Amino acid sequence: MSELALASGGAGVPRPTRPSRRHKEITTEPRGVRIALIGTVLALISVLLFAPLLAVFGEALRQGWAASVEALASPDACSAIRLTLIVAAIAVPLNAVFGIAAAWSITKFDFPGKTFLVTLIDLPFSVSPVVAGLALVLLFGANSTFGAWLVAHDMKIVFAFPGIVLASMFVTFPFVARELIPVMIEQGSSEEEAALSLGASGWRSFLTVTLPNIRWALLYGVLLSTARAMGEFGAVAVVSGKIRGVTTTMPIMIEILYNEYLSVAAFSLAGVLALLALVTLALKSLLEWRHADLLAATRRH
């Protein structure tokens, strides 16, 4: 744009032989193509993304606010909301600790089998949540030796609360580590080494040097994990046993209500989750705009 202004504005500068419009368009597409492309993309986004989102709220409020609020106040809905929040409050911090530990050992040290370890951490991305649930049932369920021993000692994992936490951890497993690893590779370890040489203890250098450096990337990973943990359906459906009021998280409760043709109740609960998703998106965008430099360049995956 500025070259164009220079070329046509300066009196002494020889004018380009070709029309200046063509200069501008040499590294972009013709105007018609651009408009068509933007139009197509916007139309498809509206149909594919916005329509389903609006449909959730439309269906929830089909019989008015009162019916919707009443459905949310039912004991089943309340216990589902409570369970979902508790599961997320346990699974996400555990995964955050794991993510920090994994990123620390992978980025600050060199050991054989490191790439293999990274592959293993990414493994849950390529395993179906249902298969993950099945695997948890096979390990901890009463039909296996280990599971039978656990049940005999009154430690029920499958079809109980711990199973739901494990399933949520499985599906959100790589999130925090994947956000932290590129950021910590970029930052290197010279700052920590300086802190240590000045006499700081290992913990102190971690808390005052490393943690502030990675805080936005950590928050980003935690945000992604929370959204996924609260919304997980497949893996939780398999391990929860769907005991009404006991192991029904919000997504499971939505399925139960939907299958009982309680459409308003199902969509009201879905509306709450959709609102949470919108809050997540807003926070995530805020992080990306404000702290883009402190998130890894490859953060978008």
Add this chain to the structure above:
Amino acid sequence: MRVGILRAPSPLPGFGLSFGITMTVLSIVVLLPIGALLGRGLMIGPGELWDMVNSRRIWAALSLSFRVALAASLFNLVFGLALAWVLVRYRFWGRRFIDAAVDLPFALPTAVAGISLTALYAPNGAFGQALAPLGIQVAYSELGIWMALVFIGLPFVVRTVQPVIEELDRELEEASATLGAQRLATLRRVILPTLTPALLTGFALALARSVGEYGSVIFIAGNLPFKTEIAPLLIVIRLEEYNYDAATAIGIAMLVISFAMLFAINAIQIWSRRRIGLV
């Protein structure tokens, strides 16, 4: 801390602790369960496993899952590239909003997406009613499954390709234009090869996600055996019948096919990276 397996000594402490936490959590949450699944498969024996998978209903479900996931991911490959290009290269009103909205399928729980898509595309839904006179039935058909998987896989290609487009060197395009290439030729022969590795990564991620997807699909699929029954649903059905061996067999079949596919995509990716001289 001195730990024997380190390749080079590091002045930083905490390897034992952090590596210990990593391996413990990784084992409990991921490795032991997957090991239990594979172990159960070994106990059943390969011959028995094959006999259990080798039924018409399971083949129909597996072929449906992988076929529709492939079709949805191919759509997302093309649409994701177009969307990423538009978001990076063009300036228009609402661009940042659209950019933020792309992540909606990551944030919206799959069960929520499933019931809302069904409400839209069911014969009495807003879109379903409009499409019915044209003879198009989306809900309770393969098209509905495809629709749900397109929704689920939408962000992957956009988010992997977008940063690469941002990093593209405009001088390459100018050089190509000064050498007489038409815009289309520049796009096809200069830009596309540079984007190929990222495109493949996004495609692989979308494919892996859609093959195993359960929550958004079961509501819209209709779940008719042989027609619209996906493989993960069949696992759930077998589990509800307490038929753990059959569930294990289908689970292992899904794992094997997914890994074979990811391995193939990975190989193509390495090949295309070498071809354009990266790595």
